Amino acid sequence: MGSIERKQREKEAIRNSIICAAREIAVQEGWQAVSMRKIADRIEYTPPIVYEYFKNKEDLFKELCLVGHRIIRKELTTLIQQQSDPEKSLIEASLMHWNFAINHPELYQLVFSVERPTINEEVIQEMQIVGNIIKKLKKEDNEDIKDLVLNWSCLINGIVSFAVKTDNLKNIEFREFFRKSITRYIKGIK
Amino acid sequence: MGSIERKQREKEAIRNSIICAAREIAVQEGWQAVSMRKIADRIEYTPPIVYEYFKNKEDLFKELCLVGHRIIRKELTTLIQQQSDPEKSLIEASLMHWNFAINHPELYQLVFSVERPTINEEVIQEMQIVGNIIKKLKKEDNEDIKDLVLNWSCLINGIVSFAVKTDNLKNIEFREFFRKSITRYIKGIK
DNA sequence: TAATACCACCTAACATTGTTAGATAAAATA
DNA sequence: TATTTTATCTAACAATGTTAGGTGGTATTA
DSSP, rough: OOOHHHHHHHHHHHHHHHHHHHHHHHHHOOOOGOHHHHHHHOOOOOHHHHHHHHHHHHHHHHHHHHHHHHOOOOHHHHHHHOOOOOOHHHHHHHHHHHHHHHHHHHHHHTOOTSSSSOOHHHHHHHHHHHHHHHHOOOOOOOOOOOHHHHHHHHHHHHHHHHHHHHTTTTHHHHHHHHHHHHHHHHHOOO | OOOOHHHHHHHHHHHHHHHHHHHHHHHHHOOGOOHHHHHHHHTTTTTHHHHHHHHHHHHHHHHHHHHHHHHHHHHHHHHHHHOOEEEEEEHHHHHHHHHHHHOOOHHHHHOOTTTTTOOOHHHHHHHHHHHHHHHHHHOOOOOHHHHHHHHHHHHHHHHHHHHHHHHOTTOHHHHHHHHHHHHHHHHOOO
């Protein structure tokens, strides 16, 4: 009797459609316009159904943050597999953040908004990956890797956030500035 | 007939009390809990009165951002008056941002949230002040000052935002990391 | 097969929100 | 005193998050 598995799959599909609906609305009208009713409308159900999959709006938003982190981690891991030169890896990891903000603006906003607390486990994992890159990059062992990773992470986020805020993500000059800042950072640590 | 001026002053006082009320609620319950009705309640008026001073909620929020920027600019100007060594000035300017986030957490959140567009004129003025400090700091003239200021600004904000998000503003170790990052930055540019 | 339990889903309501139109009553002016 | 202006309020609108409880069909059991 595989019908129980089919049900499971259908449930998963609905859950997924809720997440997609929320993202779609956010892309089109911004997160402030995302309401449980609009989501329900879009998936052609009534609001209480949404509450069967997510305890409340905050719960849904947290899941959406996880979606963002999963994409970032996936990009990071494929990136280090394709590239062995640590300097190039770090540059690619930096650009990945930029591209993430371009390709998934709604997720970027959610994951990196000051209002929302970090999902620690996720951030730690991402930092570990970048930590491994930086470890190879620098020669002298007098500086704490953790500090360097945190420094890198904050720098990247600071720049990308500013680009988002000032609507400069597609500005070539600004992107050039981004590259230069990464270069400056790398020069500074090795 | 000075009554017209008194009226003016009273109006100014009410406007100010609206701003204060909004900040108070934000400090106690977060910005998502700030409503026009709660503000009206707190200043002992009815909601429509608030709309006589601010076109709408967004308008009020923008004014609140300006309040934040005014504080920052004031701090920056007094800071450069008291200190002539550019390196120390830059460190102080950096710490000022940190303290701003501690002393006015609600304003920090508003001014630096990714959701809200920057108020360009304000940001440009702040960057000009910091630009003057950095100009004195570095010797070689091959690098663009604007780039360096932007780099500094994004780095500082990236770190402070992260501290806010992870609730580490009062963490001494994290603050030490902040100092080290500034030092690293300064070492890199001069 | 009939009765029962369960499941998916919905209706309808609650309090709270941003915002506005229009009323009221006091103060200022004529 | 009559009229205009000003300050303020009441009451409503539609939209929001969220929940209690109903409905009608499907599966399970007697």
